[in-house]
Amino acid sequence: MIIALPESLGKKDPDLLLQLFTETFRQKYGVQCTAALHHNKTMTNYHIHLVFADRDTLEKTDVKRATRNMFYDEAGRHVRTKKEILDADGNIRPGCRILKKGEIYDIKWFSGRKDVFKDRNFLDDVKVLYTDLINKVVEHEEDRLQIFDASGPYLATKKIGKNNPREDEIRSDNQLRQEWNQTVDQVLIAGGSQEEVTAFKREEVVQKVSESVQIHGPQPGLLAGILRRAIAVLKEFLDLLMQSVKEEPEVRETGKSSSRTGSELHEKQKSEHPDSRDAEFRFMRIESVHQKLYKTNRKLYALQKQKETVQLALDHKPKSILHRRERKELQERIDGLERQITFCRNQLFLIPDANGFASVREAEQEYHAAKKVLEQVRRAQAKWDGIITQDEKNIEQPKPRTQKLSVLKKLAEKQAETSERNINHADTKVYRKEASL
Numbered sequence: 001m002i003i004a005l006p007e008s009l010g011k012k013d014p015d016l017l018l019q020l021f022t023e024t025f026r027q028k029y030g031v032q033c034t035a036a037l038h039h040n041k042t043m044t045n046y047h048i049h050l051v052f053a054d055r056d057t058l059e060k061t062d063v064k065r066a067t068r069n070m071f072y073d074e075a076g077r078h079v080r081t082k083k084e085i086l087d088a089d090g091n092i093r094p095g096c097r098i099l100k101k102g103e104i105y106d107i108k109w110f111s112g113r114k115d116v117f118k119d120r121n122f123l124d125d126v127k128v129l130y131t132d133l134i135n136k137v138v139e140h141e142e143d144r145l146q147i148f149d150a151s152g153p154y155l156a157t158k159k160i161g162k163n164n165p166r167e168d169e170i171r172s173d174n175q176l177r178q179e180w181n182q183t184v185d186q187v188l189i190a191g192g193s194q195e196e197v198t199a200f201k202r203e204e205v206v207q208k209v210s211e212s213v214q215i216h217g218p219q220p221g222l223l224a225g226i227l228r229r230a231i232a233v234l235k236e237f238l239d240l241l242m243q244s245v246k247e248e249p250e251v252r253e254t255g256k257s258s259s260r261t262g263s264e265l266h267e268k269q270k271s272e273h274p275d276s277r278d279a280e281f282r283f284m285r286i287e288s289v290h291q292k293l294y295k296t297n298r299k300l301y302a303l304q305k306q307k308e309t310v311q312l313a314l315d316h317k318p319k320s321i322l323h324r325r326e327r328k329e330l331q332e333r334i335d336g337l338e339r340q341i342t343f344c345r346n347q348l349f350l351i352p353d354a355n356g357f358a359s360v361r362e363a364e365q366e367y368h369a370a371k372k373v374l375e376q377v378r379r380a381q382a383k384w385d386g387i388i389t390q391d392e393k394n395i396e397q398p399k400p401r402t403q404k405l406s407v408l409k410k411l412a413e414k415q416a417e418t419s420e421r422n423i424n425h426a427d428t429k430v431y432r433k434e435a436s437l
Contacts, residue, residue, distance in 0.1 A: 003048040003130055006143040010039070010046050017137075021048055024133055025126075029116060031056070054117040055110040062108035070099040146358050153188075153197040153361070154181045155205070155227075169220060176227040183234045185348055185360040189290075189297040190241035194361065197234070200408040204230045233411045240407070242301050274380040283370040289355045290367040293348065300344035307337040 009017065014037050022035045033052035039045065071079050074095035079085060085096035092098070099105050116122060127147055135144045148156050155177040160170050184197055208226045216222060314330040317323050352363040 001050040001052070001126070003050060005046045005048065006134065006138055006145070007044075007046055008138060008140060008143045009134075012137070018048070020137070021050065021130070021133070024129065025050060025052060028129060029114075031114070053110075054113050056114070058109060058111055063104055064106040064108070066099050066101050066103055066105050068101050070105060072097050072099065151198070153184045153194055153201055155201070166220070173220070173223055173227070176224060176231065180227060180231050180234070182345055182348075183231060183238060186297050186301065187234060187238050187241065188360055188364045189293045189348075190238060190301075192237065192241055194365070196408055200234070201230070204233065204408075233408060236411050237408050238301070242298075274377055274384060276374065276377040276381060279370070279374040279377045283374045286363070286367045286370045289351060289357070289363055292351050293360065293363065296344055296347045296351065300341060300348070303337055303341050303344060307334060307341065310334050310337065 003021065005017075018035050018037050022033050025031075025033050029052070031053045033050060035048050035050045037046075037048050040047075069082075071082055071085050073079055073085055074093065082098070085092055085098075087093050131145045131147050138144060148154075150156065157174040157177050158170050160167050160174075164170065187197055188194060205226060208230075209223060212219070212222050212226065310330055310333050314327060314334065317327050317330065319327070348360055352358070352360055355363070357363040357366065
């Protein structure tokens with residue numbers, strides 16, 4: 001097992017680090033283990049090699065003796081009769097042997113493999129164990145680690161090993177994965193549902209990859225097409241959100257109060273008025289972060305749309321020498337827009353990080369949670385004051401719920417139909433051309 005460490009731990013005592021990591025594993029799983037700590041040649045990869053026993057040593061060695069003569073062929077396989085190891089002349093073939101009765105044929109020093117190491121969750125548990133341990137040891141906040149949540153809306157990038165023949169392909173796939181993750185951040189900031197994006201990822205990425213492997217076998221080159229289609233649908237969803245979204249209203253104050261009887265006032269005096277100061281402070285803190293993300297996301301979206309427009313103009317501009325200057329100006333505009341887009345994307349990463357959040361997802365989760373808590377406190381205050389809020393009116397007059405498909409799923413089906421229609425149209429044009437010939 002290889003455990004990657006932050007480079008800052010290179011300043012720590014290596015002997016103490018090794019002792020800490022090996023003892024933690026030994027106490028957790030109750031097995032013998034040993035470890036080695038070192039850098040790579042370029043001094044950029046500080047890591048631990050941990051070797052552990054997945055079996056226990058038996059208190060009493062299990063020695064098995066032959067109860068009769070045992071016969072083994074040239075490959076060392078046990079055969080039932082002596083005839084199976086004899087040649088045509090009745091002699092024992094070279095490489096075959098006979099184990100006489102009473103001799104030892106097997107010695108068992110260890111027990112069977114422990115069940116904990118057979119469990120598929122073993123590696124995940126070890127990741128959690130050592131991530132928590134590393135976060136306790138590091139001194140700087142930027143060195144703290146976080147476990148990637150595979151069940152969330154994001155896609156993990158793949159590591160490119162040394163001298164990997166598929167380096168270009170993996171690098172290209174990683175760029176698509178990063179584009180997906182960046183688009184997910186924009187969708188979440190624009191008000192998209194994390195559950196909906198996660199369900200879409202499961203249906204249109206994970207399941208499509210599984211189906212592709214079953215039909216075509218393991219062909220990593222097909223992943224790019226699946227990701228491009230999913231990203232295109234996600235961007236269409238982002239377009240819908242950005243077109244419909246307006247300035248978010250602040251948490252509304254309650255409306256007019258209703259008349260109260262003397263008995264109700266007496267009951268109110270017995271209970272304390274709900275305090276909203278903590279909820280308001282929590283919401284005000286995270287709302288400033290959300291507003292920064294929201295404004296940056298709007299700017300990023302505008303730059304992306306502007307780049308698409310300029311790119312479309314460049315694609316339709318003739319490549320003749322007469323239009324070389326115009327094409328050069330358009331390309332320079334695209335390069336400038338790309339630099340601004342990169343800056344805005346970096347800002348979307350830096351804003352949550354500067355406020356103690358690991359990602360845009362965590363910041364938006366905290367924003368919606370704080371907003372929900374504040375609304376609950378406000379409703380409790382309104383109830384204490386005898387005010388009927390709009391939410392309570394809606395509860396008193398419930399509307400019939402209608403089952404509807406996910407917006408992302410509808411967009412995916414629409415794009416699939418469009419792609420199929422384009423393919424059929426292209427086939428028809430080819431057929432007509434061949435017929436005319």
